[in-house]
Amino acid sequence: MTALVAAAAPAFPVARGRPVSRPPHVPGPGGDAASKIPRLESRIHVFALCVPFPSGLEAEIAYGSLAPDAKPHGGAVEKQLTVSGSVMAVRWRAKDPRLLRISIMTFLDQLSLVMQTMRRFGPPVSR
Structure with missing residues (x-):
């Protein structure tokens, strides 16, 4: 039963019946994508x-x-x-x-x- 509920969850979070858009992913100090983006100083x-x-x-x-x-x-x-x-x-x-x-x-x-x-x-x- 839990698997059906998780599978039926919307792709975007919903607040008061309306979809809430997620902000675009911006790589930050976490370093997940920072090494792929050249820094201006370099x-x-x-x-x-x-x-x-x-x-x-x-x-x-x-x-x-x-x-x-x-x-x-x-x-x-x-x-x-x-x-x-x-x-x-x-x-x-x-x-x-x-x-x-x-x-x-x-x-x-x-x-x-x-x-x-x-x-x-x-x-x-x-x-």
């Missing part, structure tokens, strides 16, 4: 930026001002600067998206200062 995040300049000389000047800070955040963020013609390219790689964002924002602040300074002094004179 992925490598990459951001690339190309900055065009009026001339190759100006791109080289900006590179010279910005390149010394090539190891931001103690090496937790990789930053690579290159110049090709009149374009300076910057590429970041980091596991921590927060540190990546901080590095990018700091670089953009420094780039803005370099560009303002270059604008105030006018176009560079070739030697």
Whole structure:
């Protein structure tokens, strides 16, 4: 008799005659499915930026001002600067998206200062 009652139980719980939906399964700290889902912190995040300049000389000047800070955040963020013609390219790689964002924002602040300074002094004179 008990087997018949268990077999006749509804697939979803019933409250006051209406079915109650169950929340979707979300893996949590129990670890049942956590190892199958990659965590954001374990992925490598990459951001690339190309900055065009009026001339190759100006791109080289900006590179010279910005390149010394090539190891931001103690090496937790990789930053690579290159110049090709009149374009300076910057590429970041980091596991921590927060540190990546901080590095990018700091670089953009420094780039803005370099560009303002270059604008105030006018176009560079070739030697």
